[in-house]
Amino acid sequence: MAVSKENIRNFCIIAHIDHGKSTLADRLLEKTKSVALRDMTAQLLDKMDLERERGITIKAHAVKLNYVAEDGNEYMLNLIDTPGHVDFNYEVSRSLAACEGAVLIIDASQGVEAQTLANTYLALDHNLEIVPVINKIDLPSADPERVSAEVEDVIGLECSDAPRVSAKTGLNVEQVLERIVKDIPAPVGDDSKPLRALIFDSVYDSYKGVIVYVRVKEGKIKPGDTMRMMATGAEFTVVETGYMRATLPEPCSELTAGEVGYITASIKTVSDAQVGDTVTTAENPAAEPLPGYRKVNPMVFCGVYPADGADYENLRDALEKLHLNDAALTFEPETSGALGFGFRCGFLGLLHLEIIQERLEREYDLDLVTTIPSVVYKIHLSDGSTVEIDNPTHYPDPTYIDYCEEPFTDAHIYAPADYVGTIMDLCQDRRGVFKNMDYITPDRVDIHYELPLNEIIYDFFDSLKSRTRGYASFDYEISDYRRSNLVKLDVLLNGDIIDALSFIIHSEKAYGKARRIAEKLKDNIPRQMFEIPIQIGIGGKIIARETVKAMRKDVLAKCYGGDITRKKKLLEKQKEGKKRMRHFGTVEVPQEAFMAVLKLDDND
Amino acid sequence: MKPIGLYLHVPFCSGKCPYCDFYSVIPKNEIMDLYVRTLCEKIKAENRIYDTVYFGGGTPSLLGAERISEILACIKREQNCEVTLECNPSDTGSENSPFDFYAVKSAGVNRISLGLQSAVDSERKALGRKSGCAEIERAIQRAKKAGINNISLDLMLGIPGQTKDSLKKSIEFCANSGAAHISAYILKIEKDTFFYKARNKLMLPDEDETCDLYLYAVEELKKSGFNQYEVSNFSKEGFESRHNLKYWHCDEYLGIGAAAHSFVDGKRFYYERSIDDFINGALPIDDGNGGSEEEYIMLNLRLSEGLNFEKHKKRYNKEIPKSFIEKAKEFEAHSLVKITEQAVSLTAEGFLVSNAIISALIDTVEN
Numbered sequence: 001m002a003v004s005k006e007n008i009r010n011f012c013i014i015a016h017i018d019h020g021k022s023t024l025a026d027r028l029l030e031k032t033k034s035v036a037l038r039d040m041t042a043q044l045l046d047k048m049d050l051e052r053e054r055g056i057t058i059k060a061h062a063v064k065l066n067y068v069a070e071d072g073n074e075y076m077l078n079l080i081d082t083p084g085h086v087d088f089n090y091e092v093s094r095s096l097a098a099c100e101g102a103v104l105i106i107d108a109s110q111g112v113e114a115q116t117l118a119n120t121y122l123a124l125d126h127n128l129e130i131v132p133v134i135n136k137i138d139l140p141s142a143d144p145e146r147v148s149a150e151v152e153d154v155i156g157l158e159c160s161d162a163p164r165v166s167a168k169t170g171l172n173v174e175q176v177l178e179r180i181v182k183d184i185p186a187p188v189g190d191d192s193k194p195l196r197a198l199i200f201d202s203v204y205d206s207y208k209g210v211i212v213y214v215r216v217k218e219g220k221i222k223p224g225d226t227m228r229m230m231a232t233g234a235e236f237t238v239v240e241t242g243y244m245r246a247t248l249p250e251p252c253s254e255l256t257a258g259e260v261g262y263i264t265a266s267i268k269t270v271s272d273a274q275v276g277d278t279v280t281t282a283e284n285p286a287a288e289p290l291p292g293y294r295k296v297n298p299m300v301f302c303g304v305y306p307a308d309g310a311d312y313e314n315l316r317d318a319l320e321k322l323h324l325n326d327a328a329l330t331f332e333p334e335t336s337g338a339l340g341f342g343f344r345c346g347f348l349g350l351l352h353l354e355i356i357q358e359r360l361e362r363e364y365d366l367d368l369v370t371t372i373p374s375v376v377y378k379i380h381l382s383d384g385s386t387v388e389i390d391n392p393t394h395y396p397d398p399t400y401i402d403y404c405e406e407p408f409t410d411a412h413i414y415a416p417a418d419y420v421g422t423i424m425d426l427c428q429d430r431r432g433v434f435k436n437m438d439y440i441t442p443d444r445v446d447i448h449y450e451l452p453l454n455e456i457i458y459d460f461f462d463s464l465k466s467r468t469r470g471y472a473s474f475d476y477e478i479s480d481y482r483r484s485n486l487v488k489l490d491v492l493l494n495g496d497i498i499d500a501l502s503f504i505i506h507s508e509k510a511y512g513k514a515r516r517i518a519e520k521l522k523d524n525i526p527r528q529m530f531e532i533p534i535q536i537g538i539g540g541k542i543i544a545r546e547t548v549k550a551m552r553k554d555v556l557a558k559c560y561g562g563d564i565t566r567k568k569k570l571l572e573k574q575k576e577g578k579k580r581m582r583h584f585g586t587v588e589v590p591q592e593a594f595m596a597v598l599k600l601d602d603n604d
Numbered sequence: 605m606k607p608i609g610l611y612l613h614v615p616f617c618s619g620k621c622p623y624c625d626f627y628s629v630i631p632k633n634e635i636m637d638l639y640v641r642t643l644c645e646k647i648k649a650e651n652r653i654y655d656t657v658y659f660g661g662g663t664p665s666l667l668g669a670e671r672i673s674e675i676l677a678c679i680k681r682e683q684n685c686e687v688t689l690e691c692n693p694s695d696t697g698s699e700n701s702p703f704d705f706y707a708v709k710s711a712g713v714n715r716i717s718l719g720l721q722s723a724v725d726s727e728r729k730a731l732g733r734k735s736g737c738a739e740i741e742r743a744i745q746r747a748k749k750a751g752i753n754n755i756s757l758d759l760m761l762g763i764p765g766q767t768k769d770s771l772k773k774s775i776e777f778c779a780n781s782g783a784a785h786i787s788a789y790i791l792k793i794e795k796d797t798f799f800y801k802a803r804n805k806l807m808l809p810d811e812d813e814t815c816d817l818y819l820y821a822v823e824e825l826k827k828s829g830f831n832q833y834e835v836s837n838f839s840k841e842g843f844e845s846r847h848n849l850k851y852w853h854c855d856e857y858l859g860i861g862a863a864a865h866s867f868v869d870g871k872r873f874y875y876e877r878s879i880d881d882f883i884n885g886a887l888p889i890d891d892g893n894g895g896s897e898e899e900y901i902m903l904n905l906r907l908s909e910g911l912n913f914e915k916h917k918k919r920y921n922k923e924i925p926k927s928f929i930e931k932a933k934e935f936e937a938h939s940l941v942k943i944t945e946q947a948v949s950l951t952a953e954g955f956l957v958s959n960a961i962i963s964a965l966i967d968t969v970e971n
Contacts, residue, residue, distance in 0.1 A: 529957055530938045552815040554959040558789060558836065559906055560660075560851055561611055562865040565872060565891050568899060574963040586934060 003076040005258045006186045010215065011131075012080040012095055014123055015105035016115035016473070020135040023167035024105060024176070025063075025081060031173055032065040032077070061201065062098075062213050062260055064243040064250070069181045077180060078260035080200065082119075090348075091201070093122060094276045097292055098200040098215030098260060101129040101184030103176060104157075108134050108142035108164070111150050112440065114414045114473035120155055131179050132159050138166035154440050189257025194286040195219030195279065197255075197263075199229075202273035204324040208240070210267035211249075214279055215260050217290060222254035226282035227265055230289040234272055235282050236265035270327050298330050298346025300353055300457050301390040303371035303500070304360070305342030307591065311366055312341050318364035319343060322356060329356060334391070336500040339369055339582070344391055350457050369594065372503045375454045378405040378481055392502040395488040398539050405481040406506075407453040413464065415472035417445050422467045430455035431506060452506070453478060489514055491521070491597075492535040492542075496585040501597060514544035517597055524593030527551035532587055607655040607682050608868065609850045612643060612675065613861030614661040615879060618695070622732045622798035623760075623791060627863045627877045628662040638883045639861075640671045646860045647678040655682040656847035656857075657712075665691035669704035673711035681712065686846045688715040688756075694735060697743030705750035715754035715845075716747050717787070722760060722770075723777035730764045732798075737777060744782055754843060756785035761821055762814035763791050764807050771817055772824060779828035784843035786830050788821050790814060815956055822952045835906050835955045852907050854900045867894045897922075898966050905962050910942070910949020924948075927968040935961055 015021040065077040082095040096102065102123040106116060123130055132151055134144045148159040163175035201213035214221075221227065225238045242251035243261045255261045267273055278289035306315045319331045330346035347353040353373060360366050376390045382402045389395055411432075413423055417439070424434070424447070432449040440446050451460075456476060464472050487510050491501035505513055514536035521534045525548050532548040559567055581588040616636060617628040629635075657679055659672065667675075672689065681687070689708060696703040696718075722728050723737050744755055757778055761771070778786055791808070793799050799806060809817060822832050830838035834852060837845065850857050859866040862882040865874040872891040875882055897920050904911045913924055932948045935941035940954035940961060954961055 529935065529940060529960055551957055551960065552953075553790075553811055553818075553956045555792075557792060559903070560848060561857060561859055561867065562863065562874065564851065564865070564867070564894070564899070564903070567902065570959070571898075571902060571963045571966060574959065575967055578963075578967065 003074060005189075005256075007073055007075045008078070008187055008258050009075060009101065009180050009184050010078045010080065010099045010187055010258075010260050011101040011103060011180055011184050012082050012099045012123075013103045013105060014082060014096075014119035015135075016107070016110070016113040016119075019105045019107040019110065019113075019116070020167045021081075021105055024103070024133070024135065024165070024173070025079060027167050027170055027173045028065060028077075028079060028177065029063065030170070031177060032067045061203075062244050062262075064245060064260070067177055067181070070178060071181075075181055076259075077177070080260065091275055092119065093126070094198070094200045094292065096123055096126040096128060097290075098198055099126075099128055100187055101131060101180065103180065104130050104132045105135045105167075106132065106147055106151055108136045108144045108147050109139050111147045111444075112154050114412065114475040117154070117414075118475050120157075129184050130157060131176075131183050132157050132162040133176055133179075134159070134162055134164045135167050137164045138169055138171065150441060187258035189216065189218050191218075191220050191257050193218040193257075194284045195221050195225075195281045196286045196290055197221060197279040198290050199273055199275055199277045199279060201275060202267075202270045202327075204270055205264075208264040208266075210264070210270055210273045212263045212265070212267065212273045212279070213244075213260075214255070214263060216255050216257050218257050218286070219281075219284075220254050220256045221263065221279070221281065227263065227279050228282045228285060229272065229274070229277050230280055230286070231274060231277040232272070236267055236272075238263055238265050240264045269324050271323075274327055298328065298348060300347045300349055300373050300375060300453075301344055302347075302353060302373040303334055303336065303339070303342055303391070304331075304345050304357070305336065305339040305369045305371070307367040307369050309340045314364065315343070315360070315366055315368070318360050318366060319345070321364075322359060326356075328352065336371075336393075339371075339500050342369075346390070350461075369591075371500055373457050374504065375407055375457065377407075377486060377504060380404070389504070392488055392504050393499045395502070395504060398488075404484055404486040406484040406486060408479050408482050409451050409453050409456065409476040410479045411449050411451045411456070411474065411476040413447045413449070413472055413474050414440070415445060415447070415468050417443050419468040419472060420445055420447065423447060423464065423472065426460075426463055426467055427451060430460060431508065450479065451476070452482075452484070454504075454506075487538045489517075490537050491517060492533075492537060493521075493525075493584050493587045493589070494532050495535075496587075498584050500594075510538060511543055518544040518546040520596050521589075521593055522546035522548055524596050525587070525589055528588060530586075605652060606856075607653045609656040609658065609847050609855070609857035610647075610652075610654040610679060611658045611660060611847070611857055611859040611861075611864055611866075612664075613859065613864040613875075614639075614659055614664040614667060615862050616661065616666045617663045618666060618692070619732075620798070622802075623794070625794035625797050626662065629879060631666065635879065635883075636667060636671060639879060640667065640675060642883050642885070643675055643860055644678045647675070650858065652858070653680045653682060654858075655685050656850065657681065657685060657687040658847040659687075659689045661690055663692045663695065664689055665695050665703060668702075669707035669711075672708050672713070676711040676713070679712075685712070686715055686754075687712045688717060688845070688847055689713045690717045690719075691743065693718050693720070693739045693743050696746070697739030697741070698735075699742070701742075701746075703746075705746050705752060709750045709752055714752060715756065716743075716752055717756040717758065717785075718743055720757040720759060720774070720778070722763060722766070723774040724766075724770045727763055727765055727770060727774075731760065741781065748782060754785070755781075755783045756787060756839075756845065757781065757783045759786055759788040759821070761788055761790045761817050762809050766809060766817060768817065768820050771821060775821065775824045775828060778825075778830070785837070785839040785845065786825055787837050788818075788825070789836050790818060818956060819952055831908075832952065833908050835958060849907075852903045854895055854903050865891070870895050897969060901966055901969065902962055905948075905950055905965070906955075906958065908949060910947040912947045914946070925968060928965055931965055931968050935964075 013021045062080045067075045067077050069075055080095050080098055082092045134147055136142055137144055144164045151157055151159040163172050165172040196218045197214040197216045199212055199214055203211045205211050223238050223240055226235050227238050228235045240251050241255045241263050242249050276292055280286040306312050323329050328348045331343040334344040335341055374390050376388050379387050379389055379396055380402045381400050427449045430451055432451045434449055436448040438446045464474055485507040486504055487507045488504050491498045518534050518536050527548055531550045534546045535542045536544040581590050615628045616631040718740055720740050721731050725736055759774055793803050825838045829840050832838050833844050856867050858868050862875055862879045863877040872894040873888040874891055875888050876886055901911055932941050932943055936943055942949050942951055
């Protein structure tokens with residue numbers, strides 16, 4: 001049922017992780033009776049199990065709430081859920097571009113944290129009206145007054161009359177709805193202009209094809225129209241337009257300017273409906289697309305190989321299926337002398353990588369070997385050309401290299417002042433460049449460092465958390481490329497280079513890493529018939545070595561009549577054991593040794 | 605019918621050696637009689653002819669010459685049948701031993717095997733031997749006097765306290781003893797043995813020392829005229845154990861007695877490890893097929909002569925694949941294997957890691 005534009009409110013909820021965004025969304029759904037209580041599984045909007053487990057939203061979704069306010073009027077409240085993690089900043093910004101306002105949740109005991117600020121600034125950048133809400137007042141450690149003052153100091157928002165709520169119990173949640181109606185402006189937009197609709201999300205559905213979530217800025221769209229994606233030029237015939245209710249789509253005859261809803265057009269893959277793109281019609285196309293579209297680029301790469309070569313097809317199918325719904329995931333076939341056939345995959349960041357890996361293992365039941373994640377390095381050759389390398393095996397011959405550049409990030413670490421020392425130690429250790437330190441409050445600091453991306457893609461976050469007993473939070477953005485002394489470490493077993501184990505590292509870190517790898521390999525490679533020299537080198541120069549001594553004696557048992565069957569079985573077992581070995585020239589390396597060196601969560 | 609080997613298991617001992625995990629009991633005469641009777645029944649039921657007979661155990665000599673003769677009387681043998689009897693030096697070599705070598709020789713025994721283990725008193729003690737080597741010497745003397753000239757001695761390597769020097773002494777004893785054959789085994793601590801329980805207190809040579817002892821033994825035995833022909837077996841020319849060679853040539857043999865194994869008409873089977881069951885007429889248990897190419901290769905590679913290409917081709921009607929030779933060459937580069945026009949064989953160093961080498965080589969022969 002169409003509602004006049006004045007009664008539409010398009011808003012999102014922004015917050016730091018775990019401040020209660022999803023719970024509040026649940027409550028809003030409940031209060032507006034958008035979903036029957038019996039259909040409520042807590043945190044309905046987080047559809048995927050994985051998301052639910054980690055307490056994060058990976059993909060944005062949108063929901064239309066019908067609300068009758070205190071003034072008696074019926075309002076159409078469009079809640080757009082936004083991803084909470086820094087890896088997905090682009091998605092967040094596109095969701096914000098679909099709104100006029102943002103409900104900002106602050107945890108009544110934790111106060112202002114990294115993402116609180118980051119998302120607020122992002123919302124302000126988009127000229128959104130911000131409605132602060134102080135949540136979790138039911139907790140014993142809640143201190144709404146203190147937090148309110150913090151918000152006013154740090155962000156500069158009036159907070160004294162912000163609703164104090166408990167999304168968990170439902171206390172005062174109606175106040176949030178009233179504030180949305182009162183403080184967030186209604187959208188503006190001219191129905192008669194050529195269509196310009198912003199795609200802020202797209203989801204693949206096996207029945208309808210891709211469901212494209214749009215915010216119509218200008219014009220109208222209805223089934224039968226020919227929609228055109230302005231970035232790619234691709235055209236599709238609209239099959240259905242509608243609104244999303246909590247569990248069901250609600251088709252409508254058309255979507256008009258100011259509204260938020262979905263379009264389906266038998267689109268096969270989400271790459272055809274890219275977040276940030278503008279939808280117009282072929283019949284009456286707009287002259288200019290909406291601003292802000294950005295082609296998403298992966299930042300972190302790793303090799304993904306099936307542990308059992310026979311699973312290659314399954315892995316490929318799984319990646320294709322994931323890609324249907326994740327335009328940011330890239331993958332290309334790759335081979336390794338060591339690991340066989342696999343893929344080089346690109347991710348928005350480490351969290352994205354971990355999530356994909358987990359989904360592959362869990363949803364598709366795949367046993368995987370993932371190689372060391374790599375960033376994209378720019379290698380400037382002496383002939384003047386530049387190559388971008390994300391795979392160590394493509395690292396050019398050092399003799400042709402003039403200089404290298406690596407990506408850097410702007411990183412902010414928010415923590416209690418007590419931990420400044422240990423945090424700075426960590427950042428120094430990761431080749432960080434100190435920029436600034438601000439006291440947000442007398443006890444909380446915002447430390448600004450420039451850190452190389454490859455230093456934070458492994459376990460920087462874990463180290464930070466453990467050094468600060470969980471109190472620190474961290475936010476980064478890729479900034480620029482800087483000159484760097486990079487080297488490629490090669491691992492040699494019995495004189496042969498094992499390509500899958502090579503990696504690019506800063507020269508400062510090379511020796512330490514080389515030694516640790518040599519030790520790990522020595523501990524994990526079983527003795528074989530001859531001595532195995534383990535060498536780690538840069539170019540031709542060996543900088544670390546270990547040796548696996550030769551096995552001189554295995555079981556030397558008697559073999560008379562009664563022993564023959566047993567001996568046969570023993571050899572069978574040895575044959576099976578070998579299947580799990582990877583052969584590198586004449587050396588047998590068990591899976592475990594490989595994994596020990598390559599594992600993502602290597603804490604050494 | 606082609607003659608095959610006959611193995612008779614005699615699971616009787618007067619005591620348990622600290623390193624032994626074989627099945628054996630201390631027998632009463634009645635049990636021995638029953639057991640012998642069952643052996644004879646089974647032998648007669650087979651109606652075959654044999655070219656080797658081997659009394660193994662336990663301590664076969666415990667049966668006494670009379671019972672042994674009784675059994676041999678049932679066995680149809682070829683003219684040059686090798687008949688081996690394992691003997692305990694303390695039973696057959698003690699001063700007042702009643703063991704009658706003449707009688708067993710008459711009955712057909714033409715080869716005996718004695719467990720020397722070590723000629724060094726301190727080492728013998730550690731192995732549970734209560735007396736010195738004199739009894740071995742006596743046993744050998746008596747056997748030879750009775751006309752049995754084919755004598756084999758067992759040696760143990762890597763035993764507590766052993767060094768190259770002490771091993772040399774044991775080998776010297778062997779050289780001077782008049783023995784024609786030596787079996788030298790590396791001590792393996794088996795579960796359910798006294799040594800296993802005491803394993804933390806045993807002063808065993810470490811892996812390197814043990815390997816050195818083995819290689820030293822191979823060398824010294826060779827100098828004394830005992831040529832290595834199998835992983836653990838050495839002999840003067842012409843005195844190899846023909847019965848045991850059947851195992852390593854993957855030839856057929858029948859095993860009768862508790863815990864005895866057989867390989868007949870392409871099938872493997874065995875009797876349960878129970879004297880009572882055997883006496884009560886239990887039938888042997890199926891153990892699958894035997895004589896596969898993999899088995900053949902596995903067994904022949906235990907021999908110093910190795911895997912002979914001609915013989916292999918004759919038996920399996922196929923060539924040894926190239927990949928096999930390639931793999932063998934890798935080992936040859938480390939002096940673990942020797943390749944000639946006729947055969948592929950393991951060297952003494954190769955024997956030490958025979959499991960790994962053999963499994964790698966067999967891997968290349970995928971059917």
